[in-house]
Amino acid sequence: MISAQAAITRLRRDLTVGSLVKWLLLAGVAFSMVIETVLDQKVISGSMALAAVAVVWVLLSYRSMKSTRMAAESSSLIAAGDYEQAEEHIDQALRGFSLFRAVKLRSLHHLAVLRHAQRRWGEAVMLCRELLGQRLGMLAGLIRSAQLILADSLLELGDVRGAYTAISGLYQQRLSLAEALELIAVQVDYLWRVGAWQEMMAGASHKVQMAELMPPPKAARTEALLALAARKTGHADWERWLMRRVELLADGKDLVRIRPVLAELWPG
């Protein structure tokens, strides 16, 4: 199993090496032009030098593509619950050389997603913080996803303030549906911890509609917390309706195990 610290060290090293190789190749292209136009071509032809650089570039790009494919497959493996196989793919992608920053950063993101799915919150936090500390440029989707994973992991670790900081920037951004669903789940989980029951009930219909699109365990948890908010704010009709829905989706006992605060709704 790859440790988060080892993955971060490897990423930093590989990013430096990748940049260096890229600059060397660019220098090679410039040098070829100089040979071709300025210098005498008796020793080496500029075209030949350029061809050599192009061949090296293509070969390294091909290797990078293999790493990309490897890392991309890990997403569906994580979704299918095959963590072992996903770990193997991510490990290979992280170990392999890549010319492009995006490939390495995506691989680290996949590792963060995996650790989050494995409920290894501390490692997920480390990986997300590293990712957010990098220059992500065009990979804006990765920033949002890392912020959501970070917020959720911090909540699981009991760091409410850290979670707030992580998600506060997301409200101004345009989110995909999957990100919006994740944000609602994190937001509801955050609000009960700070006792903001009224805020939880604001737009309850919309939140329930969105919860319907979440995977069943997350939908049940979100709706259960909303049911608790309904009780706290005196909305008995909402409380009854939401509790019935939750009981059709999950066992109250299991929900209490992951969120003991729900024992108020499902005692004993």
Add this chain to the structure above:
Amino acid sequence: MTEQGDNPFLDVPALLERSVPRAQTRWVLYAGGGFVLMLALSAYTGAQAAGGSGAAEAVSAIGMIGLVVAMGVMIWRTARAVQREQQEMQAAEELIQLRRWDQAAMMLQSMLSRPARSLQARVQSLIYLAAVLARYHRHSDVVAVYDHLLGMEIQNEPAVRALRLGRAMSLLQEERLFDVDRAISDLRRGGGAAESGGLALVEIYRDVKTGHPQEAIDLFQEKLPILRRQLGCRVGDAYALAARAYDLMGREQEAACAYETATVLSEEAELHRRYPEVAALAGKYAPVVRPTEAP
């Protein structure tokens, strides 16, 4: 959705034909050929350098720089096009999830009316198309899309299984019962059939549709834990079908209870739209009304 003269909306055969990815290798061949040509030209001018033809060398150098720039631009344009296609696919998926069917249909019509950039993108778009067509009850078209997809020999086993399930459900909606039985038998032969909530739902619906309510109820009771675990809120569909089965058997109290449970999870109108048989229960049994928005 209406048909528009010679250009019908979501014309499945036409979309299947037009969305086939165009061979992408041509420009790579041209660029590679151009590169080799430049090399040859440059080598030739290099050999003639003793003759001191500076103009030829300059032309060769400019040509090479031009080629490198052109290849860079082409790669950038290709990457942009792939990114745009992925964004469109994500938008189509979101529209389907949010049940904005008309918008999803328009987007898919536009996406599938031109060659896809990759096979994977085409497969995904066609899966979304099948979902939209099912919404419009164009089940024979849905079956055609699924048949086309299954003919593509997709290597992902869970995806193939999902396609087969979707096809079986559409065949059932079309009342092609012989084909349904064959489709269900095929699905049963595959691994994990006993643990498939989707297959259980298809079988319950088949039993309701063919007038075997007792079998439907037995299956519903046996598979309820799996249905609950795998289908999430869509377990409401199974309750709705169970309500219909109980009603067919004259067990009205149980039918009322199952109908009420179904409408806790799904809106009544949505259930009626999905299963016309369940619409017969409207007015007979009381649905659960969602609470109004909290102030």
